[in-house]
Amino acid sequence: MRIALFATCLADTLFPEAAKATVLLLERLGHEVVFPAEQTCCGQMHVNTGYQAAALPLVKRYASVFDPYDVIVAPSGSCVGSIRHQHSMVAAAYGDAGLAARAADVGSRTYELSELLVDVLGVEDVGAYFPHRVTYHPTCHSLRMTRVGDKPLRLLRQVRGLDLVELPAAEQCCGFGGTFAIKNAETSTAMLADKMTNIVSTGADVCTAGDASCLMHIGGGLSRLRTGVRTVHLAEILASTEFTS
Amino acid sequence: MSTFLGMPATAPRGVGHLRGDQTFPRAAHDALGNSQLRRNLRHATTTIRGKSGKVIAELPDWQELRDAGSAIKADVMARLPELLEELEARVTEAGGVVHWAADANEANEIVTRLVRETGSSRVIKVKSMATQEIGLNEALEEAGITPVETDLAELIVQLGDDKPSHILVPAIHRNRSEIREIFLRAMPGVDPALTDDPPVLAAAARRYLRETFLSTEVAVSGANFAIAATGTLGVVESEGNGRMCLTLPDTLITVMGIEKVLPTWRDLEVFLQLLPRASTGERMNPYTTMWTGVTPGDGPQNFHLVLLDNGRSAVLADTAGRQALHCIRCSACLNVCPVYERTGGHSYGSVYPGPIGAVLSPQLTGVADNASLPYASSLCGACFDACPVKIDIPSLLVHLRNQVPHPPAERAAMAAAAYTMARPRLYANAQRAAKLARIAGRRGRGLPPPFSGWTAGRDLPEFPSQTFRDWWAER
Ligand code: SF4
Numbered sequence: 001m002r003i004a005l006f007a008t009c010l011a012d013t014l015f016p017e018a019a020k021a022t023v024l025l026l027e028r029l030g031h032e033v034v035f036p037a038e039q040t041c042c043g044q045m046h047v048n049t050g051y052q053a054a055a056l057p058l059v060k061r062y063a064s065v066f067d068p069y070d071v072i073v074a075p076s077g078s079c080v081g082s083i084r085h086q087h088s089m090v091a092a093a094y095g096d097a098g099l100a101a102r103a104a105d106v107g108s109r110t111y112e113l114s115e116l117l118v119d120v121l122g123v124e125d126v127g128a129y130f131p132h133r134v135t136y137h138p139t140c141h142s143l144r145m146t147r148v149g150d151k152p153l154r155l156l157r158q159v160r161g162l163d164l165v166e167l168p169a170a171e172q173c174c175g176f177g178g179t180f181a182i183k184n185a186e187t188s189t190a191m192l193a194d195k196m197t198n199i200v201s202t203g204a205d206v207c208t209a210g211d212a213s214c215l216m217h218i219g220g221g222l223s224r225l226r227t228g229v230r231t232v233h234l235a236e237i238l239a240s241t242e243f244t245s
Numbered sequence: 246m247s248t249f250l251g252m253p254a255t256a257p258r259g260v261g262h263l264r265g266d267q268t269f270p271r272a273a274h275d276a277l278g279n280s281q282l283r284r285n286l287r288h289a290t291t292t293i294r295g296k297s298g299k300v301i302a303e304l305p306d307w308q309e310l311r312d313a314g315s316a317i318k319a320d321v322m323a324r325l326p327e328l329l330e331e332l333e334a335r336v337t338e339a340g341g342v343v344h345w346a347a348d349a350n351e352a353n354e355i356v357t358r359l360v361r362e363t364g365s366s367r368v369i370k371v372k373s374m375a376t377q378e379i380g381l382n383e384a385l386e387e388a389g390i391t392p393v394e395t396d397l398a399e400l401i402v403q404l405g406d407d408k409p410s411h412i413l414v415p416a417i418h419r420n421r422s423e424i425r426e427i428f429l430r431a432m433p434g435v436d437p438a439l440t441d442d443p444p445v446l447a448a449a450a451r452r453y454l455r456e457t458f459l460s461t462e463v464a465v466s467g468a469n470f471a472i473a474a475t476g477t478l479g480v481v482e483s484e485g486n487g488r489m490c491l492t493l494p495d496t497l498i499t500v501m502g503i504e505k506v507l508p509t510w511r512d513l514e515v516f517l518q519l520l521p522r523a524s525t526g527e528r529m530n531p532y533t534t535m536w537t538g539v540t541p542g543d544g545p546q547n548f549h550l551v552l553l554d555n556g557r558s559a560v561l562a563d564t565a566g567r568q569a570l571h572c573i574r575c576s577a578c579l580n581v582c583p584v585y586e587r588t589g590g591h592s593y594g595s596v597y598p599g600p601i602g603a604v605l606s607p608q609l610t611g612v613a614d615n616a617s618l619p620y621a622s623s624l625c626g627a628c629f630d631a632c633p634v635k636i637d638i639p640s641l642l643v644h645l646r647n648q649v650p651h652p653p654a655e656r657a658a659m660a661a662a663a664y665t666m667a668r669p670r671l672y673a674n675a676q677r678a679a680k681l682a683r684i685a686g687r688r689g690r691g692l693p694p695p696f697s698g699w700t701a702g703r704d705l706p707e708f709p710s711q712t713f714r715d716w717w718a719e720r
Pocket residue numbers: 571572573574575576577578579601631632633634635636
């Protein structure tokens with residue numbers, strides 16, 4: 001299958017390993033990945049901070065860049081949620097009904113990585129090997145906006161060598177929330193503290209998730225506290241094989 | 246009083262409790278430093294969440310009930326004026342008197358006048374968010390009338406000279422040893438040997454309240470529901486103190502937000518299932534009291550209904566924002582909110598704390614007056630999933646953030662980011678420039694404001710040697 005990759009601005013700039021892993025994984029499974037170079041950002045930060053007008057050109061850009069593709073994937077439950085649920089809303093709010101319809105249509109063809117693998121490609125065992133003790137944080141937007149459900153867990157359970165341990169209070173927010181972590185830094189830190197306590201309590205070496213943003217926040221905290229636990233994007237675990245990990 | 250010019254007015258300043266004197270981050274700073282408060286809150290919200298989750302799981306049709314609740318409320322909002330007129334007519338026919346209050350000032354004046362007319366200088370109160378919202382207790386006290394709260398938690402708050410911090414459990418921020426101290430300090434005639442055993446504390450409150458019930462002729466209540474078709478008002482509660490107030494006195498004055506009306510008696514079927522399970526985690530609340538006007542020889546002989554607007558028409562006028570008026574004040578959104586659990590209710594500066602407060606208060610006061618509240622959420626969405634009437638609080642937060650007056654520096658930064666992101670070549674250049682800037686600096690060092698709060702508790706990620714798009718271009 002020919003699949004267009006939306007790398008997301010965060011992965012493209014700061015966490016390229018997550019986007020690279022997505023490419024390598026899909027190619028290993030026999031698919032063709034294309035990267036439309038005119039892509040930039042989904043505009044979620046602008047929408048969620050109260051700058052819908054500023055987000056409008058980004059919504060327009062996403063819809064036109066990805067319209068030619070039948071299947072689009074992003075290694076981010078959060079961006080996919082925004083594309084699906086906020087793009088047409090922003091377009092409609094500024095009176096562009098044509099764009100709203102196109103954004104909704106492109107949005108319905110945009111999948112988060114675990115959705116693409118399980119729902120579209122019908123695969124749960126991607127042939128990965130990752131010999132570590134791993135705990136999974138579902139991330140709020142993957143869980144409640146994009147509704148990826150237990151698909152990431154189903155994929156992780158098939159990874160050879162991986163010891164999956166359950167995260168207590170997994171569904172509680174880690175406190176990132178985009179600009180929330182800046183505007184309400186202290187509250188965000190208090191939420192992160194509890195999340196880190198729960199992660200450390202599992203005895204895992206690695207905390208994984210489907211969103212680079214939450215992992216940046218959690219990983220930044222785990223690193224500051226010198227916990228010895230690292231964060232790895234779900235795509236990287238799924239892309240690992242006996243020879244690459 | 247100003248002339249009505251056709252634009253819905255927001256709640257007036259200087260009266261009532263919808264605005265705090267600090268921004269949310271500032272108030273949260275104090276709360277976060279109070280470990281006792283955080284322990285009390287974590288314990289209480291975790292317990293309620295567990296109870297509620299269990300009884301909700303018993304109902305196979307919970308999602309359908311939520312849909313039904315949401316549909317009924319949407320219908321009510323679509324024809325609110327008509328339903329209110331119907332309610333007024335039925336209440337009047339049944340021997341009640343209906344008063345319309347445009348805002349907090351008017352409502353306080355009406356209630357104060359009505360109490361004065363009875364010649365009483367003391368009223369007993371049924372727990373009510375509407376009277377908290379308008380600051381009725383303060384207004385009555387100023388007029389020389391003593392209001393006595395009869396809900397146990399509300400009484401604790403009143404005696405402690407404190408403010409409620411939760412819709413349903415106003416004293417959730419207190420533990421029992423704190424409550425014992427408050428009783429010893431402020432409860433008239435309390436036994437000095439009082440312990441902090443919950444039954445002992447409850448007995449002390451009961452003794453004090455019994456005396457008050459039997460010697461007070463006027464009661465003030467709120468209402469959970471009003472049935473337009475029959476003019477019936479309803480209060481649901483757990484303690485029975487409300488029922489004492491609603492049945493014993495001679496005069497009953499009910500202050501009700503105009504959004505509480507329901508078309509028919511049958512609609513209660515949905516809400517009496519949704520409310521107790523979502524709020525207290527009970528299958529059915531212990532006391533449901535309903536009354537229609539006055540009945541000679543039975544219950545209060547004078548009944549007044551004050552219909553309160555106080556910004557609600559302004560909320561109704563916003564077709565996207567009006568779903569905040571669907572709220573049945575169950576507090577489920579507070580109990581699941583990770584922000585509320587850490588900061589407590591006082592940080593929100595309004596009688597409506599938590600997720601619903603973060604959207605409702607700014608709407609009632611005008612967004613500019615409560616500009617930090619729509620940001621008091623990480624948009625995690627737990628509130629939306631918990632809300633028994635399916636209010637999409639995260640979308641409402643985003644909707645309101647778009648109306649907030651933004652700080653100029655932030656506005657400039659966001660505009661610059663959007664400009665860059667809209668131009669791929671500029672964007673790729675910016676990625677490279679950012680990388681160079683980071684390499685020039687030292688890892689682990691903090692970022693300048695406004696990002697300094699983030700780096701105070703977290704390490705920045707190391708900048709990768711290559712962006713994804715550069716890697717892609719090279720392969
Ligand atoms: S918004 Fe929903 S969950 Fe929150 S108090 Fe109102 S009805 Fe309950």
